Amino acid sequence: MSTDTRDVVEELLRRMAKGDHPRTAELFAEPVDWQLDWPAEGHAAVPWIRPRSSRADVADHFRSLEAHHVPELNGTSVTRILVDGTHAVVFGEIAQTVRASGTAYTSPFALHLTVEDGLVTRYHIYEDSLTVARALGGAKP
16 A cells, blocks of 8 residues: 555655664565665675665665765755555665765665565665765765
């Protein structure tokens, strides 16, 4: 049902924004269909990019993101949430600052989620991966 999907998505976004990694992970099914917009082998400059399937993996992903960025400078915003049954697409812009270098970057994103039985079963995010990799590698995005 669309209302349930929207409620879960909005709660997921709240928990992510608060940096509540264990509670964020609780919203995911096991296994979860997890995909980032990267090649399968990932990118050495971006250590959180790797296959994920469990709640522990999800919590680790968000902890790693936080460890490499300055949470107080996170300006990530959501511009729209579209819901169709169990599917939701979240549009917005990632705005982060790399902890090690102080490099700030922005990237538009689209996040495709599927919610079944109150849990996220699909998490596919599409972002400007070149900008992220350049920022983490120390180059100007």
